[in-house]
Amino acid sequence: MEEYEKLIALKVLGITRSEVQPGAYALLLENADSTPDEARRIPIVVGAAEAQSIAVHMEQVVPSRPLTHDLFVSLFHAYGIELKQVVIYSFKDGVFAAKLFVTNGPLEVQIDSRTSDAIAIALRTGAPVFTTPEVMELTSYEWRRDGEYKPQRPVRLEDLPVDKLERRMQHYVDLEQYEKAARIQKIIAQKTNPSQGDE
Numbered sequence: 001m002e003e004y005e006k007l008i009a010l011k012v013l014g015i016t017r018s019e020v021q022p023g024a025y026a027l028l029l030e031n032a033d034s035t036p037d038e039a040r041r042i043p044i045v046v047g048a049a050e051a052q053s054i055a056v057h058m059e060q061v062v063p064s065r066p067l068t069h070d071l072f073v074s075l076f077h078a079y080g081i082e083l084k085q086v087v088i089y090s091f092k093d094g095v096f097a098a099k100l101f102v103t104n105g106p107l108e109v110q111i112d113s114r115t116s117d118a119i120a121i122a123l124r125t126g127a128p129v130f131t132t133p134e135v136m137e138l139t140s141y142e143w144r145r146d147g148e149y150k151p152q153r154p155v156r157l158e159d160l161p162v163d164k165l166e167r168r169m170q171h172y173v174d175l176e177q178y179e180k181a182a183r184i185q186k187i188i189a190q191k192t193n194p195s196q197g198d199e
Helices: 049-060 068-078 115-125 133-139 161-176 178-192 196-198
Strands: 006-016 025-031 038-044 084-092 097-102 109-114 128-131 142-145
Touching: 006 038, 006 115, 025 049, 025 115, 025 178, 038 049, 038 115, 038 133, 038 161, 038 178, 049 068, 049 115, 068 115, 084 115, 084 133, 097 115, 109 115, 115 128, 133 178, 142 161, 161 178
Parallel strands: 084 128
Antiparallel strands: 006 025, 006 128, 025 038, 038 142, 084 097, 097 109
């Protein structure tokens, strides 16, 4: 089974509905060793079905019939499959990718997954969620309880330095404007790793 070095543990903060675009949601993650006053946070835009599945579990709502992710977990239990961990291992062209690390006795398997699906299943099984330092560097922003954002004069986002982009992304996340935050997240990734566009 492929191993990743120096993984960063994450915790799921929750799902928020965007006030800008109907039907848009964001999943917010942060480093597990964060403090009440400081953290590194990763916003991930997710679909309505995945957002509902994650929110239902986090709010401890019991649906009348099992949701798709509940069905996966039931199958895991029925066949003795254990989810060991979820690793968000890639961010490319604005899209996150994750892997489920599962075992069934001596058998160890990695299953590629959308990040939202992987986290919905991890929450139900209690499996830990990790990311790589590279993904954390490309996609996270610094959150501080006492942080302030001062609006700048209109300027092309692509022309801003990375530190200002990170602060502006935090501002949009605080305002729950996740589509704008995701756009800036992609620009940061392109500026910090230009070779991605050639792959």
